[in-house]
Amino acid sequence: MERVRVAVxxxxxxxxxxxxxxxxxxxxLLVVPTQAEADVVVFAADSVTxxxxxxxxxSAQRVSVPRVLVTNELNPxxxxxxxxSRVVAVLPRTAATGARLINSVLAAASGGGVMPPDLLGELLKQVDYLQREVLTPRGLNASGLTTREIDVLRxxxxxxxxAEIAQKLCYSxxxxxxxxxxxxSRLNLRNRPHAVAYAMRAGVI
Known part of the structure; x- marks a missing residue:
């Protein structure tokens, strides 16, 4: 069995x-010394300032792997x-037993996540607000891309x-x-392939 590499x-x-x-x-699990070697990062802080x-x-920009956040205080x-910032699991330090920590790491490694119900509810509210008040009025969807951008990337x-894209869409x-x-430039993507990969990961093409 391949071990999950974890940096702390x-x-x-x-x-x-x-x-x-x-x-x-x-x-x-295999604890590794650097985040660059890790499949999952466990990040601990007394409070999230x-x-x-x-x-x-x-940290997420340098190494884009899922993170498990262990903290006493996270403002909703x-x-x-x-x-x-790629945090997929949040564990209150008071509830961070060994079993819960390990389960959170394994869930993160398999593409899942663990979020306390109050924080999950707050996250859904914030995503709903973002969709309603920020993205939709600007013609964007949850991926941060406009319909025209999605057409071009597809x-x-x-x-x-x-030239072929311009002809197909009747643009210059x-x-x-x-x-x-x-x-x-808006999404800090390096080049065209990176933009296409971003759109594919977002599920819009």
Whole structure:
């Protein structure tokens, strides 16, 4: 059986050692020294401050693997920001028994997640607000892409070049290039293949 590689990040060495020791007790888990080697990251913090959120965001940008957050305090208003930083499981420190921690890591590794009911309810409210008040009025959907951007990316995924896409959609080539540039710059995507991959992961093409 292939072991799940887990990296642990914590502000203080005692917490770090405790979490690592707990995770090492299970044969199906392998604790690794760096996030770059990990399938899952366990991130522990007393409270989720703006600095901790910034750290989570930067960490997720460097290594895009699921994260299990162990904390005493997570403001419900910050739950969407945490999820956007690849946090798929939240464990209150008071309830973070060894079994729960390990189950959360295994769930994260298999594409699942574990969220306390109050935070899950708040997350759904924030996503609903985002969809209703922010995305829909701008012609965007939950992927952050407009209908026109999705049309262009779908044809790009089919292998069409700029001229062919322009002809198919009755746009100028400049318009197609502007659409692609708009997507890649707004969503911090590196290039066209990255934009297509983003749209495919979002399930819109």
């Amino acid at each position: 990040q914590a502000a203080d060495p005692v917490t770090l050692a405790g979490l690592a020791s707990c995770l090492k007790s299970r044969a199906e 703006s600095e901790v959120l910034a750290d989570l965001r930067q 208003a910050n739950v969407l920001a945490a999820v956007e 044809l790009m995924a089919d292998g069409l070049d700029t 080539e400049r318009t197609v290039k502007n659409v692609v540039y708009g997507v890649t």
